Amino acid sequence: MKVRHFGAAFLTAVVTASLVTLSAQGRGGAAPAAPPPSPRAAALIDLTGYWVSLVTEDWRYRQFTPPKGDYTSVPLNPNGRKVADAWDPAKDEAAGDQCKAYGAAGVMRIPGRLHVTWQDDNTLKLETDAGTQTRTLRFGQPQGTADTWQGVSTTSWDQPRAIFASPIPNRGGPALTGGSLKVVTTNMKPGYLRKNGVPYSANAVMTEYFDRLDVPGGESLIVVTAEIVDPEYLTTPYWTSTHYRREAGATGWHPTPCAAR
Amino acid sequence: MKIPNSKSQAPNPNRGVPKPSLRNSVLLGFGIWVLGFGICFSTLLAQAPPAPPAATPPSGPAIDISGYWTPTMNEDGMERGPGSELADYGGFALNEAGRLWALSYDPSRVTLRNHQCDAYVTPYQMRATGNFRAWEERDPHTQRLVAIHWWAQVTEGHRVIWMDGRPHPPAWAPHTFRGFSTGRFVGTSLVVYTTHLKQGWLRRNGTPESDQATVTEFFVRHGDHLTNTTVVTDPVFLTEPQLRSNDYYRAPVDHGTWLYACDDSEQIVGRAPEVVPFYPFGKQPFAREYSEKYKIPLASTLSGAASMYPGFADTLKNMPDTAAAALLQPAPGRPSETSKAVDPEPRDGEIHVLPIRNNVYMLVGDGGNIVVQTGDQGAFVVDTGQGRLSDKVIAAIDKLSEKPIQFIANTSFHAEHTGGNARLSAAGMDPSLPGSFFVNSAPRGVTGFFSDPLRHATMLAHNNVLTRMQEANAPTEAQPADTYLEEHRRKFHNGDSIEMFYEPNAVTDGDSLVVFRRADVIVAGDIFTTTQYPFIDAKNGGSVNGEIKALNDILNRTNYEHEGEGGTYVVPGHGFLADEHEVTEYRDMVVIVRDRVKAMIDAAATLAQVKAARLTADYDTRYGSNTGPWTTEMFVEAVYNSLKAAPTNRGGR
Numbered sequence: 013m014k015v016r017h018f019g020a021a022f023l024t025a026v027v028t029a030s031l032v033t034l035s036a037q038g039r040g041g042a043a044p045a046a047p048p049p050s051p052r053a054a055a056l057i058d059l060t061g062y063w064v065s066l067v068t069e070d071w072r073y074r075q076f077t078p079p080k081g082d083y084t085s086v087p088l089n090p091n092g093r094k095v096a097d098a099w100d101p102a103k104d105e106a107a108g109d110q111c112k113a114y115g116a117a118g119v120m121r122i123p124g125r126l127h128v129t130w131q132d133d134n135t136l137k138l139e140t141d142a143g144t145q146t147r148t149l150r151f152g153q154p155q156g157t158a159d160t161w162q163g164v165s166t167t168s169w170d171q172p173r174a175i176f177a178s179p180i181p182n183r184g185g186p187a188l189t190g191g192s193l194k195v196v197t198t199n200m201k202p203g204y205l206r207k208n209g210v211p212y213s214a215n216a217v218m219t220e221y222f223d224r225l226d227v228p229g230g231e232s233l234i235v236v237t238a239e240i241v242d243p244e245y246l247t248t249p250y251w252t253s254t255h256y257r258r259e260a261g262a263t264g265w266h267p268t269p270c271a272a273r
Numbered sequence: 274m275k276i277p278n279s280k281s282q283a284p285n286p287n288r289g290v291p292k293p294s295l296r297n298s299v300l301l302g303f304g305i306w307v308l309g310f311g312i313c314f315s316t317l318l319a320q321a322p323p324a325p326p327a328a329t330p331p332s333g334p335a336i337d338i339s340g341y342w343t344p345t346m347n348e349d350g351m352e353r354g355p356g357s358e359l360a361d362y363g364g365f366a367l368n369e370a371g372r373l374w375a376l377s378y379d380p381s382r383v384t385l386r387n388h389q390c391d392a393y394v395t396p397y398q399m400r401a402t403g404n405f406r407a408w409e410e411r412d413p414h415t416q417r418l419v420a421i422h423w424w425a426q427v428t429e430g431h432r433v434i435w436m437d438g439r440p441h442p443p444a445w446a447p448h449t450f451r452g453f454s455t456g457r458f459v460g461t462s463l464v465v466y467t468t469h470l471k472q473g474w475l476r477r478n479g480t481p482e483s484d485q486a487t488v489t490e491f492f493v494r495h496g497d498h499l500t501n502t503t504v505v506t507d508p509v510f511l512t513e514p515q516l517r518s519n520d521y522y523r524a525p526v527d528h529g530t531w532l533y534a535c536d537d538s539e540q541i542v543g544r545a546p547e548v549v550p551f552y553p554f555g556k557q558p559f560a561r562e563y564s565e566k567y568k569i570p571l572a573s574t575l576s577g578a579a580s581m582y583p584g585f586a587d588t589l590k591n592m593p594d595t596a597a598a599a600l601l602q603p604a605p606g607r608p609s610e611t612s613k614a615v616d617p618e619p620r621d622g623e624i625h626v627l628p629i630r631n632n633v634y635m636l637v638g639d640g641g642n643i644v645v646q647t648g649d650q651g652a653f654v655v656d657t658g659q660g661r662l663s664d665k666v667i668a669a670i671d672k673l674s675e676k677p678i679q680f681i682a683n684t685s686f687h688a689e690h691t692g693g694n695a696r697l698s699a700a701g702m703d704p705s706l707p708g709s710f711f712v713n714s715a716p717r718g719v720t721g722f723f724s725d726p727l728r729h730a731t732m733l734a735h736n737n738v739l740t741r742m743q744e745a746n747a748p749t750e751a752q753p754a755d756t757y758l759e760e761h762r763r764k765f766h767n768g769d770s771i772e773m774f775y776e777p778n779a780v781t782d783g784d785s786l787v788v789f790r791r792a793d794v795i796v797a798g799d800i801f802t803t804t805q806y807p808f809i810d811a812k813n814g815g816s817v818n819g820e821i822k823a824l825n826d827i828l829n830r831t832n833y834e835h836e837g838e839g840g841t842y843v844v845p846g847h848g849f850l851a852d853e854h855e856v857t858e859y860r861d862m863v864v865i866v867r868d869r870v871k872a873m874i875d876a877a878a879t880l881a882q883v884k885a886a887r888l889t890a891d892y893d894t895r896y897g898s899n900t901g902p903w904t905t906e907m908f909v910e911a912v913y914n915s916l917k918a919a920p921t922n923r924g925g926r
């Protein structure tokens with residue numbers, strides 16, 4: 013054994029020890045470890061309530077069903093274009109697939125209202141009146157049923173976080189407050205990004221961040237930033253950010269069935 | 274375990290030091306790791322008390338947006354890439370004025386020299402294509418965050434988001450395309466508030482944003498994904514806040530392309546200087562193109578805020594085409610809207626000084642704006658305000674100038690520009706005259722105000738100012754004695770070349786522009802204001818065509834510093850310090866209204882019919898008034914009358 017190897021190993025151990033030690037100092041207190049708070053108790057932001065979508069972007073594609081083959085801005089690959097060009101809403105209706113645009117990757121872009129509630133301490137329930145859909149966002153393990161419109165979601169609270177804590181006490185900046193709701197959804201039944209048959213596949217993975225933005229002296233907003241990765245139909249990730257404004261109550265909440273056209 | 278002496282160990286394996294066996298290394302590493310872990314674990318068990326918090330925690334960002342960013346175009350790709358389609362205003366909360374402004378907009382307007390290099394205003398800049406870059410500015414000594422800079426390649430937009438708590442400028446400060454931004458961290462977002470924007474676009478097809486708009490932004494970062502959400506509040510053109518968001522992905526290396534060169538030039542050779550391309554109300558030739566192309570109702574893009582909400586399409590199903598077509602022109606029978614702009618007058622009984630450039634200052638607070646130039650000679654003052662706060666004006670000038678007021682120039686005879694003449698003149702002196710041939714040889718009384726130049730400043734103006742003041746029986750001591758009759762009056766004073774240019778039959782028949790050549794400042798008087806329609810005083814020789822010529826004369830003397838802004842400053846008779854962009858928008862407005870009125874006169878319309886047509890409907894929320902000394906109706910009437918009859922010109926050219 014040579015000194016340089018010992019030195020490196022010793023240094024690693026000391027640094028590791030220091031990091032954990034200092035981290036422990038920052039926490040303080042001698043109470044026994046308590047169970048972690050429930051996701052509801054630990055909520056970084058309050059998303060509950062009624063929210064109305066504000067359709068200010070991709071307006072024509074969202075307020076009106078665009079013509080077949082109009083997939084401007086969506087990075088479709090040749091397979092995706094082929095599927096989009098074959099869109100046949102009558103066929104969808106005949107097959108009972110009127111909800112293909114109301115799956116998790118499409119429903120947030122449909123003009124409508126959201127109703128967000130805590131189903132229990134571990135589960136946020138997100139309902140849409142457009143298409144009368146329900147997304148069940150359970151924290152922890154992936155939740156949902158594969159091959160359904162809303163797929164399987166993994167839900168967590170999210171904050172910017174360094175891989176390691178700062179080794180210098182109280183030099184990490186002020187403690188963060190707030191954050192985002194992060195939802196990763198997979199195993200969705202193939203559906204439409206837009207009502208005119210712009211497709212996503214069963215292999216699509218959608219990562220969403222729900223951020224609540226409170227305009228000083230003004231309104232409360234939710235912005236849902238979504239990234240959809242679908243190697244089957246997309247050449248690059250597809251990014252959108254969709255807006256909602258908080259409403260005082262259920263006025264305007266009008267559940268409607270899915271519509272294929 | 275034997276620890277070898279490190280000093281005896283050669284540092285370089287190439288010198289023949291035998292390598293330790295893998296087994297030994299693993300064992301030793303594991304042992305040390307166990308040791309370290311034991312230390313850690315025992316420390317955790319010991320539950321050491323937390324270190325005391327720092328007395329003043331360093332202020333730092335909750336998120337870091339520094340780096341290179343590339344915008345994604347997955348939303349509104351058409352608008353943000355090749356360009357938005359004409360008459361597509363869907364999803365915008367436009368009020369009637371905003372909708373009509375947009376419909377009146379002819380894209381050929383960008384062929385005008387003064388529009389060719391217009392930069393993007395912040396809400397549109399953030400949606401532009403091109404590359405973006407953000408970086409921090411920190412105090413070198415304290416490392417506190419002073420500002421976050423944001424650079425946009427297209428139109429070379431450089432935003433500074435001040436993070437040091439400084440206040441926003443006063444209402445009379447200049448506006449810029451990027452506006453004045455301050456920021457703070459809230460939770461995990463950067464919240465930015467922006468004021469002092471110029472007039473610009475929300476969408477590149479003429480969807481307007483006024484210079485009264487304010488913007489609240491949220492920057493939120495998720496890994497290498499940055500989302501910028503903008504909330505535009507614009508009382509002039511919007512009925513409710515306009516919300517949009519822009520997404521960017523982080524680029525690992527410098528994009529390498531950051532510039533956007535622009536120089537204006539002649540686009541249409543031989544075009545008359547007073548031509549401003551626009552579409553008459555109800556005659557936008559492309560108004561139906563978008564709806565017909567995509568088979569959506571005509572009203573869908575013209576319905577303002579309603580178009581943003583769920584169920585909107587259903588509301589249009591039973592709308593007759595006539596109702597939709599009515600949205601293409603002003604609603605008949607409605608009273609004129611009034612200005613929703615912030616009043617830039619402080620109205621606090623104080624005089625506020627705004628440095629312009631070099632030794633030139635703008636004084637605000639006593640009605641019309643006052644300009645003061647200082648130097649080793651006496652102060653040169655342009656206009657004297659309403660005269661209610663003259664003592665405070667004089668006190669403010671005394672602070673700026675070691676020398677007394679030597680010259681006063683009047684841009685017009687109107688009381689808000691000459692009201693302080695007597696007081697300010699009496700507070701000054703003109704030491705250039707005593708002992709001169711001019712004074713010594715003149716019989717006492719003949720030279721009037723020149724007779725005792727050490728007891729007053731010398732007042733300069735076009736001769737028609739003197740005539741109008743005499744007609745109005747203004748006090749002798751308020752009347753300018755040093756007048757000029759023709760195009761030009763000039764002085765070299767305090768190291769600058771100062772010129773007065775006569776603008777016949779603009780607001781009155783005695784208007785002058787005062788130009789400080791070296792400081793590059795033009796004092797416009799009431800030829801240009803940021804507060805109201807031009808006060809075309811037809812009874813005193815004003816005319817709309819003279820006003821347009823005067824505005825173009827200003828623009829012939831301005832130059833921008835960068836991408837259509839900065840450079841020559843223009844001091845309005847009332848309102849905030851401007852540059853050529855504001856004058857250009859104002860000139861466009863006067864020309865467009867003039868042409869609309871003229872078209873109706875050519876069609877044999879009466880004045881009553883012209884007034885009822887609401888020809889200023891797209892500008893009323895910015896400049897309109899239904900009360901006070903200068904109403905929208907009076908402006909329209911002045912335009913009508915001055916087009917129907919040749920203006921009264923007392924000469925001067």
